[in-house]
Amino acid sequence: MTRGQEPIEKLIELLARLPGLGPRSARRAALHLVRKRDLLLAPLAEAMAEVARSVRPCLECGNLSTAERCAICADPRRDAAQICVVQDVADLWAMERSSAYRGRYHVLGGLLNALDGTGPEELGLPRLAERVREGVSEVILALPATIDGQTTAHYVADILPEGVQATSLAQGVPVGGELDFLDDGTIGAALRARRSL
Amino acid sequence: MTRGQEPIEKLIELLARLPGLGPRSARRAALHLVRKRDLLLAPLAEAMAEVARSVRPCLECGNLSTAERCAICADPRRDAAQICVVQDVADLWAMERSSAYRGRYHVLGGLLNALDGTGPEELGLPRLAERVREGVSEVILALPATIDGQTTAHYVADILPEGVQATSLAQGVPVGGELDFLDDGTIGAALRARRSL
Numbered sequence: 001m002t003r004g005q006e007p008i009e010k011l012i013e014l015l016a017r018l019p020g021l022g023p024r025s026a027r028r029a030a031l032h033l034v035r036k037r038d039l040l041l042a043p044l045a046e047a048m049a050e051v052a053r054s055v056r057p058c059l060e061c062g063n064l065s066t067a068e069r070c071a072i073c074a075d076p077r078r079d080a081a082q083i084c085v086v087q088d089v090a091d092l093w094a095m096e097r098s099s100a101y102r103g104r105y106h107v108l109g110g111l112l113n114a115l116d117g118t119g120p121e122e123l124g125l126p127r128l129a130e131r132v133r134e135g136v137s138e139v140i141l142a143l144p145a146t147i148d149g150q151t152t153a154h155y156v157a158d159i160l161p162e163g164v165q166a167t168s169l170a171q172g173v174p175v176g177g178e179l180d181f182l183d184d185g186t187i188g189a190a191l192r193a194r195r196s197l
Numbered sequence: 198m199t200r201g202q203e204p205i206e207k208l209i210e211l212l213a214r215l216p217g218l219g220p221r222s223a224r225r226a227a228l229h230l231v232r233k234r235d236l237l238l239a240p241l242a243e244a245m246a247e248v249a250r251s252v253r254p255c256l257e258c259g260n261l262s263t264a265e266r267c268a269i270c271a272d273p274r275r276d277a278a279q280i281c282v283v284q285d286v287a288d289l290w291a292m293e294r295s296s297a298y299r300g301r302y303h304v305l306g307g308l309l310n311a312l313d314g315t316g317p318e319e320l321g322l323p324r325l326a327e328r329v330r331e332g333v334s335e336v337i338l339a340l341p342a343t344i345d346g347q348t349t350a351h352y353v354a355d356i357l358p359e360g361v362q363a364t365s366l367a368q369g370v371p372v373g374g375e376l377d378f379l380d381d382g383t384i385g386a387a388l389r390a391r392r393s394l
Contacts, residue, residue, distance in 0.1 A: 002293070003268040004262035004263045004267055005252075005261065005263075007244065007247045008261055010247075011241075011245060011248050014244050015241070017237055018229060018230070018237075019222070019225050019226055019229050020222040020225065021217060021226075025216070025217040027287060028216050028217065028287065029215045030248075031285065032216050033215070033245065033248070034248065034252060034286075037249055040211065040215075041245055041249045042249045043211055044208075044245055045246040045249055046242075046246075047204065048238055048239075049239075049242040049243075050207070051204045051205055051208050051227075051230070051231065052234055052238045052239045054204055055204055064202065064205055065201035065202060066203070067201045070202075071200040071201045072199075088228065089228055089231075090224060090228055093224065
């Protein structure tokens with residue numbers, strides 16, 4: 001380490017731990033930040049400090065928020081009878097961007113996995129079961145189509161009280177997707193779930 | 198913007214302005230940061246604030262440092278008779294990683310370019326000419342092999358006082374490089390500059 005460069009080397013080392021950045025792009029990002037000290041570096045330092053200070057998981061659903069209950073859980077216009085179960089906050093954001101869903105959420109923060117020891121407790125499933133008992137009629141399992149995702153979906157469906165419907169997102173051809181670029185499994189699923197026009 | 202998520206949306210917006218990150222990877226990075234609040238988010242906020250506070254360009258060469266004169270300019274063991282001219286600090290760091298150079302530097306912070314109005318003043322060339330007059334015998338032009346890079350190299354070579362040697366890095370096959378993957382220009386340059394064993 002060169003004397004007088006410790007702060008910038010520390011910055012590069014930390015930036016390199018972000019997903020999508022390696023040592024080389026972290027160096028590039030650090031230099032970019034120093035060049036844009038007032039426009040980017042100082043505001044970013046402040047934004048990070050602010051997030052560290054104020055953003056917490058919503059006590060109800062696990063979404064990120066500055067409030068104890070996030071804006072979705074606190075919004076009386078959102079349908080409290082529907083809960084959409086997602087793996088993490090990025091999936092919640094993706095659902096919200098679609099503007100297609102008006103119910104509430106439950107963020108697992110992971111998936112059931114015996115190997116790395118992620119069990120029902122870690123995913124807040126007892127809390128979900130409790131929420132469902134308070135007048136929920138449908139639980140939408142918007143989980144990845146992987147083995148862990150489907151294991152988790154089946155587990156959640158099994159712990160739901162009788163009378164609560166468990167559903168999952170439809171599988172099929174993405175809007176704007178070309179058949180030629182789709183995998184066989186997706187085409188098969190789309191064919192089996194075909195609808196009359 | 199969703200109420201209660203303003204700080205994290207602000208953070209994503211700023212992260213997306215880093216080179217190498219787009220809106221999608223900025224979202225992923227922001228979530229990663231929130232998950233690693235104590236290990237990464239808080240230290241990164243502090244590291245950025247520290248760099249914004251303490252790191253400045255060296256008054257002599259333009260390298261980044263917490264001191265007015267960087268460690269290289271202040272080191273009496275570095276040869277003051279050699280100045281290596283580089284485009285920016287990343288190039289200086291690359292030269293230093295090679296441990297092959299024991300002289301001093303001059304960081305231009307750009308290249309001459311008539312279109313975007315980058316002239317000799319912006320690159321600190323008058324200051325370089327002044328430094329050269331103080332006992333420098335060789336100026337190594339380690340500038341990119343682009344039109345702007347070579348224009349700048351020739352300009353710098355022209356303003357050097359008589360008796361000061363202008364040199365450039367050798368062009369040729371990278372160490373460990375396979376001929377099959379090299380462009381024709383590099384192979385041609387390496388052939389013309391061939392040496393006897």
